[in-house]
Amino acid sequence: MNAPSSTTGERLVHVPLGDRAYDILIGPGLIARAGGEIIARLTGRRVAIITDENVGPLYLAQLMDSLQTDGFEAVSLVLPPGEKTKSMDGLAAATDMILAARIERGDAVIALGGGVIGDLAGFAAGIVRRGVRFIQIPTSLLAQVDSSVGGKTGINTRHGKNLLGVFHQPDLVLADTAVLDSLSPREFRAGYAEIAKYGLIDKPYFFHWLEKNWKKVFEGGPERIEAIAISCQAKADVVVEDERETGRRALLNLGHTFGHALEAATGYDSSRLVHGEGVAIGMVLAHQFSARLNLASPDDGQRVAAHLAEVGLPTRMVDIEGGLPPTQILMEAIAQDKKVKSGKLTLILTRGIGQSFVADDVPTSEVFSFLEDMR
Amino acid sequence: MNAPSSTTGERLVHVPLGDRAYDILIGPGLIARAGGEIIARLTGRRVAIITDENVGPLYLAQLMDSLQTDGFEAVSLVLPPGEKTKSMDGLAAATDMILAARIERGDAVIALGGGVIGDLAGFAAGIVRRGVRFIQIPTSLLAQVDSSVGGKTGINTRHGKNLLGVFHQPDLVLADTAVLDSLSPREFRAGYAEIAKYGLIDKPYFFHWLEKNWKKVFEGGPERIEAIAISCQAKADVVVEDERETGRRALLNLGHTFGHALEAATGYDSSRLVHGEGVAIGMVLAHQFSARLNLASPDDGQRVAAHLAEVGLPTRMVDIEGGLPPTQILMEAIAQDKKVKSGKLTLILTRGIGQSFVADDVPTSEVFSFLEDMR
Ligand SMILES: NC(=O)c1ccc[n+]([C@@H]2O[C@H](COP(=O)([O-])OP(=O)(O)OC[C@H]3O[C@@H](n4cnc5c(N)ncnc54)[C@H](O)[C@@H]3O)[C@@H](O)[C@H]2O)c1
Ligand SMILES: NC(=O)c1ccc[n+]([C@@H]2O[C@H](COP(=O)([O-])OP(=O)(O)OC[C@H]3O[C@@H](n4cnc5c(N)ncnc54)[C@H](O)[C@@H]3O)[C@@H](O)[C@H]2O)c1
Ligand SMILES: [Zn+2]
Ligand SMILES: [Zn+2]
Numbered sequence: 081m082n083a084p085s086s087t088t089g090e091r092l093v094h095v096p097l098g099d100r101a102y103d104i105l106i107g108p109g110l111i112a113r114a115g116g117e118i119i120a121r122l123t124g125r126r127v128a129i130i131t132d133e134n135v136g137p138l139y140l141a142q143l144m145d146s147l148q149t150d151g152f153e154a155v156s157l158v159l160p161p162g163e164k165t166k167s168m169d170g171l172a173a174a175t176d177m178i179l180a181a182r183i184e185r186g187d188a189v190i191a192l193g194g195g196v197i198g199d200l201a202g203f204a205a206g207i208v209r210r211g212v213r214f215i216q217i218p219t220s221l222l223a224q225v226d227s228s229v230g231g232k233t234g235i236n237t238r239h240g241k242n243l244l245g246v247f248h249q250p251d252l253v254l255a256d257t258a259v260l261d262s263l264s265p266r267e268f269r270a271g272y273a274e275i276a277k278y279g280l281i282d283k284p285y286f287f288h289w290l291e292k293n294w295k296k297v298f299e300g301g302p303e304r305i306e307a308i309a310i311s312c313q314a315k316a317d318v319v320v321e322d323e324r325e326t327g328r329r330a331l332l333n334l335g336h337t338f339g340h341a342l343e344a345a346t347g348y349d350s351s352r353l354v355h356g357e358g359v360a361i362g363m364v365l366a367h368q369f370s371a372r373l374n375l376a377s378p379d380d381g382q383r384v385a386a387h388l389a390e391v392g393l394p395t396r397m398v399d400i401e402g403g404l405p406p407t408q409i410l411m412e413a414i415a416q417d418k419k420v421k422s423g424k425l426t427l428i429l430t431r432g433i434g435q436s437f438v439a440d441d442v443p444t445s446e447v448f449s450f451l452e453d454m455r
Numbered sequence: 456m457n458a459p460s461s462t463t464g465e466r467l468v469h470v471p472l473g474d475r476a477y478d479i480l481i482g483p484g485l486i487a488r489a490g491g492e493i494i495a496r497l498t499g500r501r502v503a504i505i506t507d508e509n510v511g512p513l514y515l516a517q518l519m520d521s522l523q524t525d526g527f528e529a530v531s532l533v534l535p536p537g538e539k540t541k542s543m544d545g546l547a548a549a550t551d552m553i554l555a556a557r558i559e560r561g562d563a564v565i566a567l568g569g570g571v572i573g574d575l576a577g578f579a580a581g582i583v584r585r586g587v588r589f590i591q592i593p594t595s596l597l598a599q600v601d602s603s604v605g606g607k608t609g610i611n612t613r614h615g616k617n618l619l620g621v622f623h624q625p626d627l628v629l630a631d632t633a634v635l636d637s638l639s640p641r642e643f644r645a646g647y648a649e650i651a652k653y654g655l656i657d658k659p660y661f662f663h664w665l666e667k668n669w670k671k672v673f674e675g676g677p678e679r680i681e682a683i684a685i686s687c688q689a690k691a692d693v694v695v696e697d698e699r700e701t702g703r704r705a706l707l708n709l710g711h712t713f714g715h716a717l718e719a720a721t722g723y724d725s726s727r728l729v730h731g732e733g734v735a736i737g738m739v740l741a742h743q744f745s746a747r748l749n750l751a752s753p754d755d756g757q758r759v760a761a762h763l764a765e766v767g768l769p770t771r772m773v774d775i776e777g778g779l780p781p782t783q784i785l786m787e788a789i790a791q792d793k794k795v796k797s798g799k800l801t802l803i804l805t806r807g808i809g810q811s812f813v814a815d816d817v818p819t820s821e822v823f824s825f826l827e828d829m830r
Pocket of ligand 3: 226274336355359
C-alpha cells in the first residue's frame with residue numbers, strides 16, 4: 081500500500097485473485113463511460129442491470145446510454161430500496177429477469193446501487209447457469225469501500241442477516257465517486273465509519289490522515305478518491321490473503337460484533353441505527369474494552385471517539401435514540417453473531433490505533449460487565 | 456481405471472479434487488452404517504436430511520437410527536417426489552429447514568433420494584452460510600452413477616431445466632446398492648442408460664462387459680457394484696479433469712442433445728419419457744448420425760441399439776408413446792440446448808463404440824434431414 085498522495089485523477093486497484101482477478105476503478109464520471117470499460121473486459125454483449133428506486137431515477141438512464149452506445153443489449157430491473165429487498169422474493173425476481181434477458185455465461189449482471197443491490201445482484205449472478213459474469217457499480221459510500229469488494233453476496237432470511245449466499249467475485253468494480261453527492265449525509269457518514277475502520281485495523285498513518293482531511297473526503301475531490309482507493313486496497317489485500325474468510329479476514333469485523341448486537345437490539349430499524357453507525361459505536365467500544373483489559377491506552381479510545389463524533393457519527397450506546405434492551409439481551413445477540421465456546425468469545429481487540437488483532441479467548445463475563453458500565 | 460473384476464465386496468472411488476477431494480463408497484447396506492462413515496469425515500455433529508415421499512418411508516428411519524447411534528443430532532424434511540420439487544419453493548423450504556436446524560459450516564446437509572433430491576439439497580447446502588458440508592446418499596441408479604458425482608447442483612425455472620444452481624462438491628457419497636431393489640424397473644433401466652453411456656464414450660471393453668453381464672447388474676450382486684463403481688470412476692475422471700465444465704466434460708453429454716430435445720418435445724412428461732430413456736434413444740441416434748456422416752460403421756449403431764433394446768429401453772423415436780411434434784420443433788429444442796453459431800452446432804459424435812468426440816461444426820441442416828429420415 082502507498083501512503084496517501086494528492087493526485088486528482090482516477091485510481092485503479094487491482095485484486096490479484098488468479099483467474100478471478102479484477103480491477104476496481106475509482107473516480108468521478110465512471111458511469112458515463114461504463115460501456116467502454118465493460119466491453120474491454122467481457123466476451124458477451126448482453127447485460128442485465130439491477131438497481132433500486134432511489135438510484136434508478138438518478139443514474140440508470142446514463143448507464144443504459146453508455147452501454148447501448150458501446151453496442152450492448154441492456155435490460156434493467158428496478159427494485160424497492162432497503163434491506164427487505166435482500167430476500168428470497170428479491171432473488172426470484174432478479175434471477176427471473178436475468179434468465180428472461182437470456183444472459184449466458186459470458187454475459188453480465190450489473191449491480192447499480194448500494195450494498196443491498198450489490199449483495200442481491202451478485203448472488204443472482206452467482207447462481208444463474210451456475211455463474212455468469214458480474215459487474216459492480218456501487219453508488220453508496222459503504223458499497224464503494226466495503227461490500228462491492230471481496231465477492232461475498234447474499235440475502236437475509238427470517239433466521240438472520242446474510243444467511244444465504246455464495247462467494248462470487250465481480251469481474252469489474254466501477255466506483256463513480258461523483259454519485260456520492262446525492263447520497264444522504266447520514267448514509268455518507270455510515271460509509272465513512274468503514275473507511276476509518278481500515279485505519280484502525282492496521283494503518284495508523286491513514287487514520288491520522290483522515291483526522292486532518294475528513295472534511296475534504298466529505299466534500300469530494302481528490303481526497304475522497306484517495307480515501308476510497310486506500311480502503312478498497314485495504315479490503316482487497318485482506319481478501320486476497322483469505323478469500324473464503326477462514327482467518328485474517330476476521331479483522332474486517334473490528335467494531336462489528338458490538339455493532340451487530342446494537343443493530344439486532346434496535347430491530348434493524350434504520351431510522352434508529354444504520355449499520356455504519358453501529359460500527360462506529362462498536363469500534364469505540366472495542367478500543368475502550370481493550371483499554372479496560374490494559375491492552376491499549378485509554379487515550380487511543382478517546383481519540384477515536386473524538387474523530388468519529390466530529391464527523392457526526394454516534395460513538396456511545398446512549399447516542400442511540402429510543403434506548404437499548406438490558407445488557408443480557410445484547411449478550412445474546414453477541415452469542416448469536418459469534419460462537420461462544422465454554423464462556424469464551426472471539427473479538428477483534430486492539431493495542432492502539434492501527435494495531436488490531438483477533439482475540440479468541442475473551443471471557444463473556446468481562447464483556448458483560450464492561451457493557452453494563454458503558455451504558 | 457481398472458478393468459472389471461468380480462469381487463463381492465464394497466468399492467471405494469476417490470475423487471481427488473485437492474481440498475475438495477472426497478470418497479464414493481459403493482455397496483449394499485451403507486445406509487445402516489452411514490453414521491460411522493460420516494462421523495469420520497465431519498467436524499460438526501448436526502445434520503439435516505432431505506428426502507422425498509417415496510424414499511423417506513423406505514429408508515429414512517434406518518438412516519436416522521444410524522446417525523443418532525453415532526451421536527448426531529439429525530432432523531429431516533420430506534418433500535414431494537418429482538421434478539417439480541426442484542424449484543424456488545423447494546429451495547426455500549430446504550434452506551429454511553436447514554437454518555432452523557442451526558446447521559453451521561462444519562455440519563452437513565444429507566440428500567437421501569434420487570437426482571431431484573440430490574440436486575436440490577446440494578444447492579441448498581451450497582448457499583446456506585455460503586456453503587455447509589454436503590453428503591449424498593443417492594438412492595436411484597441414475598443418482599448413483601451420475602448426478603451424485605461431480606458437484607453440479609440446481610433447480611428448474613420457467614425458462615428451463617437446471618438454470619439456477621452452484622458447483623458444490625459433496626464431502627462423501629454413500630451409494631447403497633441394496634436400495635436399488637425398491638426402484639421401479641423403468642427407473643432402473645433409465646439409470647442403466649447412463650451406465651452404458653460411459654462405455655460408449657471411451658470404454659469399449661466396458662460396453663462389451665455390459666453386453667455379457669447386464670442381467671446380473673439388474674439382479675444385484677457383485678456385477679451391480681462393479682458397474683456402478685466403474686461408472687462413478689469414469690465420471691470422477693472427467694470431473695477431475697474439467698471441474699467447471701469448460702471442455703472434456705462435454706463428452707458426458709453423449710446422447711443428451713437429442714435426448715433433451717425429446718424430453719422437451721414430450722413436455723417433460725415422465726409418463727411418456729424419462730430422462731434415461733431419452734438418453735438411450737439419443738445415444739442410438741448419435742451413432743446412427745455418425746454412421747451417416749461416414750465417421751463410424753453402421754454396425755456399431757446397430758449393436759448399441761440391440762443392447763439397449765434387449766435391456767428394455769426405447770431406442771427409436773417411434774418408441775415414444777403419443778408421437779412427436781414436427782422435426783422443426785425438435786430442432787428448436789436442440790438450438791435451445793446448445794448454442795447454434797452461423798448454422799453450426801456442437802454435438803457429441805463417435806467413430807465407433809467407445810470412441811466418442813466433441814464435434815463443434817455440425818451443420819444444423821444435416822441434423823434436420825437426418826431426424827426427418829429417422830422418424
Ligand atoms: N457483501 C459484503 O461484503 C458486504 C459488506 C458490508 C455490507 N454489506 C451489505 O450492504 C448492505 C448495506 O449497504 P448500503 O449501506 O449501501 O445500503 P443500501 O443499498 O440500502 O443503500 C443505502 C440507501 O442509499 C440509497 N442510495 C445508494 N446510493 C445512492 C446514491 N448515489 N444517491 C442517493 N441514494 C443512494 C439506497 O437506495 C438506500 O436507500 C447491507 O445489506 C449489508 O449486509 C455487504
Ligand atoms: N447434478 C447432476 O450432475 C445431474 C446429472 C444427471 C441428472 N441430474 C438430475 O437428476 C434428476 C433425475 O434423477 P432421478 O432419475 O434419480 O430422479 P428422481 O429423483 O425423481 O427419482 C426417480 C423416482 O424414483 C424414486 N426413487 C428414488 N430412489 C428410490 C428407491 N431406492 N426406491 C424407490 N423409489 C425410489 C423417486 O422418489 C422418484 O419418484 C433430474 O432432475 C436431473 O436434472 C443431475
Ligand atoms: Zn460493516
Ligand atoms: Zn443424463
